[in-house]
Amino acid sequence: MSASQADPVPETKKSGSVLDERSKFMLGRVLTYGILVLAVVLIVFPMYWMISISLKLPREIYRTPSLWPQVFTLENYRILIADKGFLRPILNSLLVSTVVTVISVLISSFAAYSMVRFRYRFKGVIGRIILFAYLTPTSLLFIPLSILMARLQLGNSLHGLILVYLTFSLPLSTWLLQGYFRGVPRELEEQGMIDGLSRLGALLRIVLPLSAPGIAAVSIFTFTGAWNELLLALVLVTSETERTAPLALNYLITSDVLPWGPLMAGAVISSVPLMVLYFIAQHFMVQGLTAGSVKG
Incomplete structure:
Protein backbone atom coordinates (compact mmCIF):
# COMPACT_ATOMS: atom_id res chain seq x y z
CA MET A 1 0.00 0.00 0.00
CA LEU A 55 17.09 63.03 -48.00
CA LYS A 56 16.10 66.01 -45.82
CA LEU A 57 16.03 69.72 -46.48
CA PRO A 58 18.47 71.86 -44.44
CA ARG A 59 15.68 73.41 -42.34
CA GLU A 60 14.54 69.92 -41.33
CA ILE A 61 18.06 68.87 -40.36
CA TYR A 62 18.81 71.85 -38.15
CA ARG A 63 15.39 72.92 -36.84
CA THR A 64 12.95 70.02 -36.70
CA PRO A 65 14.84 66.74 -36.21
CA SER A 66 12.63 63.76 -36.94
CA LEU A 67 13.05 60.10 -37.75
CA TRP A 68 11.25 60.46 -41.09
CA PRO A 69 11.81 63.22 -43.66
CA GLN A 70 8.78 65.47 -44.00
CA VAL A 71 9.84 66.40 -47.54
CA PHE A 72 12.01 64.01 -49.54
CA THR A 73 14.67 65.75 -51.62
CA LEU A 74 17.71 64.75 -53.66
CA GLU A 75 19.21 68.24 -53.43
CA ASN A 76 22.02 67.04 -51.19
CA TYR A 77 23.06 64.47 -53.78
CA ARG A 78 22.86 67.09 -56.54
CA ILE A 79 25.09 69.46 -54.58
CA LEU A 80 27.55 66.70 -53.84
CA ILE A 81 27.80 65.32 -57.37
CA ALA A 82 27.22 68.37 -59.56
CA ASP A 83 28.71 71.16 -57.45
CA LYS A 84 31.37 69.30 -55.48
CA GLY A 85 32.32 66.74 -58.16
CA PHE A 86 32.20 63.82 -55.74
CA LEU A 87 32.23 61.15 -58.43
CA ARG A 88 35.90 61.84 -59.15
CA PRO A 89 37.00 60.94 -55.58
CA ILE A 90 34.82 57.82 -55.76
CA LEU A 91 36.62 56.74 -58.93
CA ASN A 92 39.99 57.53 -57.33
CA SER A 93 39.13 55.41 -54.30
CA LEU A 94 37.91 52.60 -56.54
CA LEU A 95 41.14 52.68 -58.55
CA VAL A 96 43.43 52.85 -55.53
CA SER A 97 41.59 50.16 -53.55
CA THR A 98 41.40 47.76 -56.50
CA VAL A 99 45.08 48.11 -57.43
CA VAL A 100 46.19 47.79 -53.80
CA THR A 101 44.04 44.67 -53.34
CA VAL A 102 45.28 42.93 -56.49
CA ILE A 103 48.97 43.67 -55.88
CA SER A 104 48.76 42.92 -52.17
CA VAL A 105 47.03 39.54 -52.60
CA LEU A 106 49.39 38.55 -55.43
CA ILE A 107 52.60 39.34 -53.55
CA SER A 108 51.38 38.14 -50.17
CA SER A 109 50.31 34.79 -51.68
CA PHE A 110 53.89 34.04 -52.72
CA ALA A 111 55.28 35.41 -49.45
CA ALA A 112 52.88 33.41 -47.27
CA TYR A 113 53.50 30.25 -49.29
CA SER A 114 57.25 30.57 -48.84
CA MET A 115 56.82 31.13 -45.11
CA VAL A 116 54.67 28.01 -44.77
CA ARG A 117 56.35 25.54 -47.14
CA PHE A 118 60.05 26.42 -47.31
CA ARG A 119 62.81 26.26 -44.74
CA TYR A 120 65.49 28.92 -44.77
CA ARG A 121 67.55 30.97 -42.38
CA PHE A 122 65.91 33.76 -40.42
CA LYS A 123 62.41 32.65 -41.40
CA GLY A 124 61.21 33.19 -37.85
CA VAL A 125 62.75 36.66 -37.75
CA ILE A 126 61.09 37.58 -41.04
CA GLY A 127 57.73 36.36 -39.73
CA ARG A 128 58.10 38.50 -36.61
CA ILE A 129 59.07 41.52 -38.70
CA ILE A 130 55.93 41.03 -40.82
CA LEU A 131 53.79 40.84 -37.69
CA PHE A 132 55.53 43.89 -36.21
CA ALA A 133 54.96 45.86 -39.43
CA TYR A 134 51.26 44.97 -39.26
CA LEU A 135 50.98 46.07 -35.62
CA THR A 136 52.83 49.37 -36.10
CA PRO A 137 50.36 52.30 -35.77
CA THR A 138 49.90 54.44 -38.85
CA SER A 139 50.27 57.60 -36.78
CA LEU A 140 53.94 56.76 -36.11
CA LEU A 141 54.83 56.41 -39.78
CA PHE A 142 52.95 59.05 -41.73
CA ILE A 143 55.64 61.73 -41.28
CA PRO A 144 58.57 59.52 -42.42
CA LEU A 145 56.42 58.21 -45.27
CA SER A 146 55.51 61.73 -46.39
CA ILE A 147 59.20 62.73 -46.43
CA LEU A 148 60.10 59.57 -48.36
CA MET A 149 57.32 60.12 -50.90
CA ALA A 150 58.43 63.73 -51.39
CA ARG A 151 62.03 62.67 -52.07
CA LEU A 152 60.85 60.01 -54.51
CA GLN A 153 58.64 62.64 -56.17
CA LEU A 154 55.59 60.48 -55.60
CA GLY A 155 53.75 62.88 -53.33
CA ASN A 156 50.32 64.19 -54.28
CA SER A 157 49.70 61.29 -56.66
CA LEU A 158 47.64 58.13 -56.67
CA HIS A 159 50.77 56.12 -57.49
CA GLY A 160 52.42 57.22 -54.26
CA LEU A 161 49.23 56.58 -52.32
CA ILE A 162 49.02 53.05 -53.70
CA LEU A 163 52.66 52.42 -52.76
CA VAL A 164 52.10 53.66 -49.21
CA TYR A 165 48.93 51.61 -48.77
CA LEU A 166 50.82 48.50 -49.86
CA THR A 167 53.27 48.93 -46.99
CA PHE A 168 50.37 48.39 -44.59
CA SER A 169 48.25 45.89 -46.52
CA LEU A 170 51.04 43.46 -47.43
CA PRO A 171 51.92 42.46 -43.83
CA LEU A 172 48.26 41.88 -42.95
CA SER A 173 47.59 39.86 -46.10
CA THR A 174 50.74 37.76 -45.65
CA TRP A 175 50.00 37.08 -41.99
CA LEU A 176 46.41 36.03 -42.71
CA LEU A 177 47.20 33.88 -45.75
CA GLN A 178 49.75 31.84 -43.80
CA GLY A 179 46.92 30.37 -41.75
CA TYR A 180 44.93 29.36 -44.82
CA PHE A 181 47.92 27.82 -46.62
CA ARG A 182 48.81 25.74 -43.57
CA GLY A 183 45.40 24.11 -43.86
CA VAL A 184 46.17 22.73 -47.32
CA PRO A 185 47.70 19.23 -46.93
CA ARG A 186 51.26 19.03 -48.17
CA GLU A 187 50.50 15.62 -49.66
CA LEU A 188 48.25 17.19 -52.31
CA GLU A 189 51.12 19.30 -53.59
CA GLU A 190 53.49 16.34 -53.56
CA GLN A 191 50.98 14.26 -55.51
CA GLY A 192 50.62 17.06 -58.03
CA MET A 193 54.37 17.36 -58.45
CA ILE A 194 54.61 13.58 -58.94
CA ASP A 195 52.09 13.99 -61.77
CA GLY A 196 54.31 16.59 -63.42
CA LEU A 197 53.47 19.92 -61.79
CA SER A 198 56.21 22.31 -60.79
CA ARG A 199 56.29 24.02 -57.42
CA LEU A 200 54.71 27.11 -59.00
CA GLY A 201 52.11 24.95 -60.73
CA ALA A 202 51.23 23.28 -57.44
CA LEU A 203 50.74 26.70 -55.87
CA LEU A 204 48.60 28.02 -58.71
CA ARG A 205 46.55 24.89 -59.40
CA ILE A 206 46.22 23.31 -55.95
CA VAL A 207 46.96 25.64 -53.04
CA LEU A 208 45.31 28.83 -54.31
CA PRO A 209 42.05 27.17 -55.46
CA LEU A 210 41.71 25.33 -52.14
CA SER A 211 42.38 28.59 -50.29
CA ALA A 212 39.90 30.61 -52.37
CA PRO A 213 37.58 31.48 -49.42
CA GLY A 214 40.55 32.75 -47.41
CA ILE A 215 41.88 34.74 -50.36
CA ALA A 216 38.43 36.28 -50.85
CA ALA A 217 38.26 37.26 -47.18
CA VAL A 218 41.75 38.79 -47.29
CA SER A 219 40.88 40.65 -50.48
CA ILE A 220 37.79 42.17 -48.89
CA PHE A 221 39.71 43.21 -45.78
CA THR A 222 42.40 44.81 -47.93
CA PHE A 223 39.91 46.60 -50.16
CA THR A 224 37.96 47.90 -47.16
CA GLY A 225 41.10 49.16 -45.44
CA ALA A 226 42.27 51.02 -48.54
CA TRP A 227 38.79 52.40 -49.22
CA ASN A 228 38.29 53.81 -45.70
CA GLU A 229 41.81 55.13 -45.08
CA LEU A 230 41.97 58.88 -44.36
CA LEU A 231 45.10 59.84 -42.41
CA LEU A 232 47.71 58.94 -45.04
CA ALA A 233 45.60 60.42 -47.84
CA LEU A 234 45.21 63.63 -45.82
CA VAL A 235 48.98 63.92 -45.44
CA LEU A 236 50.08 62.82 -48.91
CA VAL A 237 47.39 64.23 -51.21
CA THR A 238 46.80 67.96 -51.64
CA SER A 239 45.45 68.20 -55.18
CA GLU A 240 41.68 68.27 -55.53
CA THR A 241 41.75 65.94 -58.52
CA GLU A 242 43.69 63.26 -56.60
CA ARG A 243 41.47 63.10 -53.53
CA THR A 244 39.90 59.86 -52.40
CA ALA A 245 36.33 59.57 -51.13
CA PRO A 246 37.11 59.87 -47.38
CA LEU A 247 39.39 62.82 -48.09
CA ALA A 248 36.75 64.57 -50.21
CA LEU A 249 34.22 64.10 -47.40
CA ASN A 250 36.69 65.58 -44.96
CA TYR A 251 37.13 68.68 -47.14
CA LEU A 252 33.38 69.27 -47.17
CA ILE A 253 33.79 70.58 -43.63
CA THR A 254 34.89 74.18 -44.18
CA SER A 255 33.28 76.09 -41.30
CA ASP A 256 31.74 75.69 -37.87
CA VAL A 257 28.39 74.71 -39.41
CA LEU A 258 28.65 71.18 -40.71
CA PRO A 259 26.90 70.50 -44.05
CA TRP A 260 25.13 67.44 -42.72
CA GLY A 261 23.05 66.89 -45.84
CA PRO A 262 25.94 66.61 -48.34
CA LEU A 263 28.06 64.80 -45.75
CA MET A 264 25.44 62.11 -45.23
CA ALA A 265 24.80 61.89 -48.97
CA GLY A 266 28.54 61.35 -49.48
CA ALA A 267 28.59 58.72 -46.75
CA VAL A 268 25.72 56.89 -48.45
CA ILE A 269 27.43 56.96 -51.85
CA SER A 270 30.73 55.85 -50.31
CA SER A 271 29.05 52.96 -48.53
CA VAL A 272 27.36 51.54 -51.63
CA PRO A 273 30.47 49.88 -53.19
CA LEU A 274 31.40 48.22 -49.90
CA MET A 275 27.83 47.04 -49.31
CA VAL A 276 27.68 45.54 -52.79
CA LEU A 277 31.07 43.89 -52.32
CA TYR A 278 30.14 42.36 -48.96
CA PHE A 279 26.76 41.23 -50.29
CA ILE A 280 28.36 39.46 -53.25
CA ALA A 281 31.18 37.88 -51.24
CA GLN A 282 29.37 37.13 -47.96
CA HIS A 283 29.47 33.38 -48.60
CA PHE A 284 33.23 33.48 -49.14
CA MET A 285 33.63 35.72 -46.10
CA VAL A 286 31.95 33.21 -43.79
CA GLN A 287 33.94 30.31 -45.21
CA GLY A 288 37.20 32.28 -45.11
CA LEU A 289 36.81 33.46 -41.53
CA THR A 290 35.82 29.99 -40.34
CA ALA A 291 38.73 28.36 -42.18
CA GLY A 292 41.16 30.89 -40.82
CA SER A 293 40.02 30.31 -37.24
CA VAL A 294 40.52 26.56 -37.62
CA LYS A 295 43.59 26.44 -39.79
CA GLY A 296 45.57 29.22 -38.23
Missing part, protein backbone atom coordinates in the same frame (compact mmCIF):
# COMPACT_ATOMS: atom_id res chain seq x y z
CA SER A 2 2.80 2.44 0.88
CA ALA A 3 4.55 1.75 -2.44
CA SER A 4 1.37 2.34 -4.47
CA GLN A 5 0.69 5.58 -2.59
CA ALA A 6 4.22 6.82 -3.29
CA ASP A 7 4.01 6.20 -7.07
CA PRO A 8 2.28 9.52 -8.05
CA VAL A 9 4.98 11.60 -6.34
CA PRO A 10 7.79 10.87 -8.86
CA GLU A 11 5.37 11.50 -11.76
CA THR A 12 4.49 14.92 -10.34
CA LYS A 13 8.14 15.76 -9.90
CA LYS A 14 8.85 14.56 -13.45
CA SER A 15 6.08 16.68 -14.95
CA GLY A 16 7.27 19.67 -12.95
CA SER A 17 10.82 19.23 -14.18
CA VAL A 18 9.60 19.02 -17.80
CA LEU A 19 7.69 22.27 -17.35
CA ASP A 20 10.76 23.89 -15.84
CA GLU A 21 12.91 22.78 -18.76
CA ARG A 22 10.37 24.08 -21.27
CA SER A 23 10.07 27.40 -19.48
CA LYS A 24 13.86 27.74 -19.36
CA PHE A 25 14.06 26.87 -23.06
CA MET A 26 11.41 29.44 -23.98
CA LEU A 27 13.04 32.06 -21.76
CA GLY A 28 16.39 31.37 -23.42
CA ARG A 29 14.86 31.75 -26.89
CA VAL A 30 13.15 35.01 -25.91
CA LEU A 31 16.40 36.41 -24.53
CA THR A 32 18.31 35.27 -27.60
CA TYR A 33 15.90 36.88 -30.04
CA GLY A 34 15.70 39.99 -27.88
CA ILE A 35 19.48 40.39 -27.96
CA LEU A 36 19.52 39.76 -31.74
CA VAL A 37 16.81 42.38 -32.30
CA LEU A 38 18.72 44.87 -30.15
CA ALA A 39 21.93 44.18 -32.10
CA VAL A 40 20.11 44.65 -35.43
CA VAL A 41 18.64 47.95 -34.23
CA LEU A 42 22.02 49.21 -33.06
CA ILE A 43 23.57 48.30 -36.43
CA VAL A 44 20.76 49.36 -38.76
CA PHE A 45 19.66 52.58 -37.06
CA PRO A 46 22.85 54.58 -37.83
CA MET A 47 22.54 53.53 -41.47
CA TYR A 48 18.86 54.52 -41.52
CA TRP A 49 19.66 57.85 -39.87
CA MET A 50 22.42 58.51 -42.41
CA ILE A 51 20.06 57.86 -45.34
CA SER A 52 17.27 59.86 -43.70
CA ILE A 53 19.48 62.92 -43.17
CA SER A 54 20.71 62.74 -46.77
Whole structure:
Protein backbone atom coordinates (compact mmCIF):
# COMPACT_ATOMS: atom_id res chain seq x y z
CA MET A 1 0.00 0.00 0.00
CA SER A 2 2.80 2.44 0.88
CA ALA A 3 4.55 1.75 -2.44
CA SER A 4 1.37 2.34 -4.47
CA GLN A 5 0.69 5.58 -2.59
CA ALA A 6 4.22 6.82 -3.29
CA ASP A 7 4.01 6.20 -7.07
CA PRO A 8 2.28 9.52 -8.05
CA VAL A 9 4.98 11.60 -6.34
CA PRO A 10 7.79 10.87 -8.86
CA GLU A 11 5.37 11.50 -11.76
CA THR A 12 4.49 14.92 -10.34
CA LYS A 13 8.14 15.76 -9.90
CA LYS A 14 8.85 14.56 -13.45
CA SER A 15 6.08 16.68 -14.95
CA GLY A 16 7.27 19.67 -12.95
CA SER A 17 10.82 19.23 -14.18
CA VAL A 18 9.60 19.02 -17.80
CA LEU A 19 7.69 22.27 -17.35
CA ASP A 20 10.76 23.89 -15.84
CA GLU A 21 12.91 22.78 -18.76
CA ARG A 22 10.37 24.08 -21.27
CA SER A 23 10.07 27.40 -19.48
CA LYS A 24 13.86 27.74 -19.36
CA PHE A 25 14.06 26.87 -23.06
CA MET A 26 11.41 29.44 -23.98
CA LEU A 27 13.04 32.06 -21.76
CA GLY A 28 16.39 31.37 -23.42
CA ARG A 29 14.86 31.75 -26.89
CA VAL A 30 13.15 35.01 -25.91
CA LEU A 31 16.40 36.41 -24.53
CA THR A 32 18.31 35.27 -27.60
CA TYR A 33 15.90 36.88 -30.04
CA GLY A 34 15.70 39.99 -27.88
CA ILE A 35 19.48 40.39 -27.96
CA LEU A 36 19.52 39.76 -31.74
CA VAL A 37 16.81 42.38 -32.30
CA LEU A 38 18.72 44.87 -30.15
CA ALA A 39 21.93 44.18 -32.10
CA VAL A 40 20.11 44.65 -35.43
CA VAL A 41 18.64 47.95 -34.23
CA LEU A 42 22.02 49.21 -33.06
CA ILE A 43 23.57 48.30 -36.43
CA VAL A 44 20.76 49.36 -38.76
CA PHE A 45 19.66 52.58 -37.06
CA PRO A 46 22.85 54.58 -37.83
CA MET A 47 22.54 53.53 -41.47
CA TYR A 48 18.86 54.52 -41.52
CA TRP A 49 19.66 57.85 -39.87
CA MET A 50 22.42 58.51 -42.41
CA ILE A 51 20.06 57.86 -45.34
CA SER A 52 17.27 59.86 -43.70
CA ILE A 53 19.48 62.92 -43.17
CA SER A 54 20.71 62.74 -46.77
CA LEU A 55 17.09 63.03 -48.00
CA LYS A 56 16.10 66.01 -45.82
CA LEU A 57 16.03 69.72 -46.48
CA PRO A 58 18.47 71.86 -44.44
CA ARG A 59 15.68 73.41 -42.34
CA GLU A 60 14.54 69.92 -41.33
CA ILE A 61 18.06 68.87 -40.36
CA TYR A 62 18.81 71.85 -38.15
CA ARG A 63 15.39 72.92 -36.84
CA THR A 64 12.95 70.02 -36.70
CA PRO A 65 14.84 66.74 -36.21
CA SER A 66 12.63 63.76 -36.94
CA LEU A 67 13.05 60.10 -37.75
CA TRP A 68 11.25 60.46 -41.09
CA PRO A 69 11.81 63.22 -43.66
CA GLN A 70 8.78 65.47 -44.00
CA VAL A 71 9.84 66.40 -47.54
CA PHE A 72 12.01 64.01 -49.54
CA THR A 73 14.67 65.75 -51.62
CA LEU A 74 17.71 64.75 -53.66
CA GLU A 75 19.21 68.24 -53.43
CA ASN A 76 22.02 67.04 -51.19
CA TYR A 77 23.06 64.47 -53.78
CA ARG A 78 22.86 67.09 -56.54
CA ILE A 79 25.09 69.46 -54.58
CA LEU A 80 27.55 66.70 -53.84
CA ILE A 81 27.80 65.32 -57.37
CA ALA A 82 27.22 68.37 -59.56
CA ASP A 83 28.71 71.16 -57.45
CA LYS A 84 31.37 69.30 -55.48
CA GLY A 85 32.32 66.74 -58.16
CA PHE A 86 32.20 63.82 -55.74
CA LEU A 87 32.23 61.15 -58.43
CA ARG A 88 35.90 61.84 -59.15
CA PRO A 89 37.00 60.94 -55.58
CA ILE A 90 34.82 57.82 -55.76
CA LEU A 91 36.62 56.74 -58.93
CA ASN A 92 39.99 57.53 -57.33
CA SER A 93 39.13 55.41 -54.30
CA LEU A 94 37.91 52.60 -56.54
CA LEU A 95 41.14 52.68 -58.55
CA VAL A 96 43.43 52.85 -55.53
CA SER A 97 41.59 50.16 -53.55
CA THR A 98 41.40 47.76 -56.50
CA VAL A 99 45.08 48.11 -57.43
CA VAL A 100 46.19 47.79 -53.80
CA THR A 101 44.04 44.67 -53.34
CA VAL A 102 45.28 42.93 -56.49
CA ILE A 103 48.97 43.67 -55.88
CA SER A 104 48.76 42.92 -52.17
CA VAL A 105 47.03 39.54 -52.60
CA LEU A 106 49.39 38.55 -55.43
CA ILE A 107 52.60 39.34 -53.55
CA SER A 108 51.38 38.14 -50.17
CA SER A 109 50.31 34.79 -51.68
CA PHE A 110 53.89 34.04 -52.72
CA ALA A 111 55.28 35.41 -49.45
CA ALA A 112 52.88 33.41 -47.27
CA TYR A 113 53.50 30.25 -49.29
CA SER A 114 57.25 30.57 -48.84
CA MET A 115 56.82 31.13 -45.11
CA VAL A 116 54.67 28.01 -44.77
CA ARG A 117 56.35 25.54 -47.14
CA PHE A 118 60.05 26.42 -47.31
CA ARG A 119 62.81 26.26 -44.74
CA TYR A 120 65.49 28.92 -44.77
CA ARG A 121 67.55 30.97 -42.38
CA PHE A 122 65.91 33.76 -40.42
CA LYS A 123 62.41 32.65 -41.40
CA GLY A 124 61.21 33.19 -37.85
CA VAL A 125 62.75 36.66 -37.75
CA ILE A 126 61.09 37.58 -41.04
CA GLY A 127 57.73 36.36 -39.73
CA ARG A 128 58.10 38.50 -36.61
CA ILE A 129 59.07 41.52 -38.70
CA ILE A 130 55.93 41.03 -40.82
CA LEU A 131 53.79 40.84 -37.69
CA PHE A 132 55.53 43.89 -36.21
CA ALA A 133 54.96 45.86 -39.43
CA TYR A 134 51.26 44.97 -39.26
CA LEU A 135 50.98 46.07 -35.62
CA THR A 136 52.83 49.37 -36.10
CA PRO A 137 50.36 52.30 -35.77
CA THR A 138 49.90 54.44 -38.85
CA SER A 139 50.27 57.60 -36.78
CA LEU A 140 53.94 56.76 -36.11
CA LEU A 141 54.83 56.41 -39.78
CA PHE A 142 52.95 59.05 -41.73
CA ILE A 143 55.64 61.73 -41.28
CA PRO A 144 58.57 59.52 -42.42
CA LEU A 145 56.42 58.21 -45.27
CA SER A 146 55.51 61.73 -46.39
CA ILE A 147 59.20 62.73 -46.43
CA LEU A 148 60.10 59.57 -48.36
CA MET A 149 57.32 60.12 -50.90
CA ALA A 150 58.43 63.73 -51.39
CA ARG A 151 62.03 62.67 -52.07
CA LEU A 152 60.85 60.01 -54.51
CA GLN A 153 58.64 62.64 -56.17
CA LEU A 154 55.59 60.48 -55.60
CA GLY A 155 53.75 62.88 -53.33
CA ASN A 156 50.32 64.19 -54.28
CA SER A 157 49.70 61.29 -56.66
CA LEU A 158 47.64 58.13 -56.67
CA HIS A 159 50.77 56.12 -57.49
CA GLY A 160 52.42 57.22 -54.26
CA LEU A 161 49.23 56.58 -52.32
CA ILE A 162 49.02 53.05 -53.70
CA LEU A 163 52.66 52.42 -52.76
CA VAL A 164 52.10 53.66 -49.21
CA TYR A 165 48.93 51.61 -48.77
CA LEU A 166 50.82 48.50 -49.86
CA THR A 167 53.27 48.93 -46.99
CA PHE A 168 50.37 48.39 -44.59
CA SER A 169 48.25 45.89 -46.52
CA LEU A 170 51.04 43.46 -47.43
CA PRO A 171 51.92 42.46 -43.83
CA LEU A 172 48.26 41.88 -42.95
CA SER A 173 47.59 39.86 -46.10
CA THR A 174 50.74 37.76 -45.65
CA TRP A 175 50.00 37.08 -41.99
CA LEU A 176 46.41 36.03 -42.71
CA LEU A 177 47.20 33.88 -45.75
CA GLN A 178 49.75 31.84 -43.80
CA GLY A 179 46.92 30.37 -41.75
CA TYR A 180 44.93 29.36 -44.82
CA PHE A 181 47.92 27.82 -46.62
CA ARG A 182 48.81 25.74 -43.57
CA GLY A 183 45.40 24.11 -43.86
CA VAL A 184 46.17 22.73 -47.32
CA PRO A 185 47.70 19.23 -46.93
CA ARG A 186 51.26 19.03 -48.17
CA GLU A 187 50.50 15.62 -49.66
CA LEU A 188 48.25 17.19 -52.31
CA GLU A 189 51.12 19.30 -53.59
CA GLU A 190 53.49 16.34 -53.56
CA GLN A 191 50.98 14.26 -55.51
CA GLY A 192 50.62 17.06 -58.03
CA MET A 193 54.37 17.36 -58.45
CA ILE A 194 54.61 13.58 -58.94
CA ASP A 195 52.09 13.99 -61.77
CA GLY A 196 54.31 16.59 -63.42
CA LEU A 197 53.47 19.92 -61.79
CA SER A 198 56.21 22.31 -60.79
CA ARG A 199 56.29 24.02 -57.42
CA LEU A 200 54.71 27.11 -59.00
CA GLY A 201 52.11 24.95 -60.73
CA ALA A 202 51.23 23.28 -57.44
CA LEU A 203 50.74 26.70 -55.87
CA LEU A 204 48.60 28.02 -58.71
CA ARG A 205 46.55 24.89 -59.40
CA ILE A 206 46.22 23.31 -55.95
CA VAL A 207 46.96 25.64 -53.04
CA LEU A 208 45.31 28.83 -54.31
CA PRO A 209 42.05 27.17 -55.46
CA LEU A 210 41.71 25.33 -52.14
CA SER A 211 42.38 28.59 -50.29
CA ALA A 212 39.90 30.61 -52.37
CA PRO A 213 37.58 31.48 -49.42
CA GLY A 214 40.55 32.75 -47.41
CA ILE A 215 41.88 34.74 -50.36
CA ALA A 216 38.43 36.28 -50.85
CA ALA A 217 38.26 37.26 -47.18
CA VAL A 218 41.75 38.79 -47.29
CA SER A 219 40.88 40.65 -50.48
CA ILE A 220 37.79 42.17 -48.89
CA PHE A 221 39.71 43.21 -45.78
CA THR A 222 42.40 44.81 -47.93
CA PHE A 223 39.91 46.60 -50.16
CA THR A 224 37.96 47.90 -47.16
CA GLY A 225 41.10 49.16 -45.44
CA ALA A 226 42.27 51.02 -48.54
CA TRP A 227 38.79 52.40 -49.22
CA ASN A 228 38.29 53.81 -45.70
CA GLU A 229 41.81 55.13 -45.08
CA LEU A 230 41.97 58.88 -44.36
CA LEU A 231 45.10 59.84 -42.41
CA LEU A 232 47.71 58.94 -45.04
CA ALA A 233 45.60 60.42 -47.84
CA LEU A 234 45.21 63.63 -45.82
CA VAL A 235 48.98 63.92 -45.44
CA LEU A 236 50.08 62.82 -48.91
CA VAL A 237 47.39 64.23 -51.21
CA THR A 238 46.80 67.96 -51.64
CA SER A 239 45.45 68.20 -55.18
CA GLU A 240 41.68 68.27 -55.53
CA THR A 241 41.75 65.94 -58.52
CA GLU A 242 43.69 63.26 -56.60
CA ARG A 243 41.47 63.10 -53.53
CA THR A 244 39.90 59.86 -52.40
CA ALA A 245 36.33 59.57 -51.13
CA PRO A 246 37.11 59.87 -47.38
CA LEU A 247 39.39 62.82 -48.09
CA ALA A 248 36.75 64.57 -50.21
CA LEU A 249 34.22 64.10 -47.40
CA ASN A 250 36.69 65.58 -44.96
CA TYR A 251 37.13 68.68 -47.14
CA LEU A 252 33.38 69.27 -47.17
CA ILE A 253 33.79 70.58 -43.63
CA THR A 254 34.89 74.18 -44.18
CA SER A 255 33.28 76.09 -41.30
CA ASP A 256 31.74 75.69 -37.87
CA VAL A 257 28.39 74.71 -39.41
CA LEU A 258 28.65 71.18 -40.71
CA PRO A 259 26.90 70.50 -44.05
CA TRP A 260 25.13 67.44 -42.72
CA GLY A 261 23.05 66.89 -45.84
CA PRO A 262 25.94 66.61 -48.34
CA LEU A 263 28.06 64.80 -45.75
CA MET A 264 25.44 62.11 -45.23
CA ALA A 265 24.80 61.89 -48.97
CA GLY A 266 28.54 61.35 -49.48
CA ALA A 267 28.59 58.72 -46.75
CA VAL A 268 25.72 56.89 -48.45
CA ILE A 269 27.43 56.96 -51.85
CA SER A 270 30.73 55.85 -50.31
CA SER A 271 29.05 52.96 -48.53
CA VAL A 272 27.36 51.54 -51.63
CA PRO A 273 30.47 49.88 -53.19
CA LEU A 274 31.40 48.22 -49.90
CA MET A 275 27.83 47.04 -49.31
CA VAL A 276 27.68 45.54 -52.79
CA LEU A 277 31.07 43.89 -52.32
CA TYR A 278 30.14 42.36 -48.96
CA PHE A 279 26.76 41.23 -50.29
CA ILE A 280 28.36 39.46 -53.25
CA ALA A 281 31.18 37.88 -51.24
CA GLN A 282 29.37 37.13 -47.96
CA HIS A 283 29.47 33.38 -48.60
CA PHE A 284 33.23 33.48 -49.14
CA MET A 285 33.63 35.72 -46.10
CA VAL A 286 31.95 33.21 -43.79
CA GLN A 287 33.94 30.31 -45.21
CA GLY A 288 37.20 32.28 -45.11
CA LEU A 289 36.81 33.46 -41.53
CA THR A 290 35.82 29.99 -40.34
CA ALA A 291 38.73 28.36 -42.18
CA GLY A 292 41.16 30.89 -40.82
CA SER A 293 40.02 30.31 -37.24
CA VAL A 294 40.52 26.56 -37.62
CA LYS A 295 43.59 26.44 -39.79
CA GLY A 296 45.57 29.22 -38.23
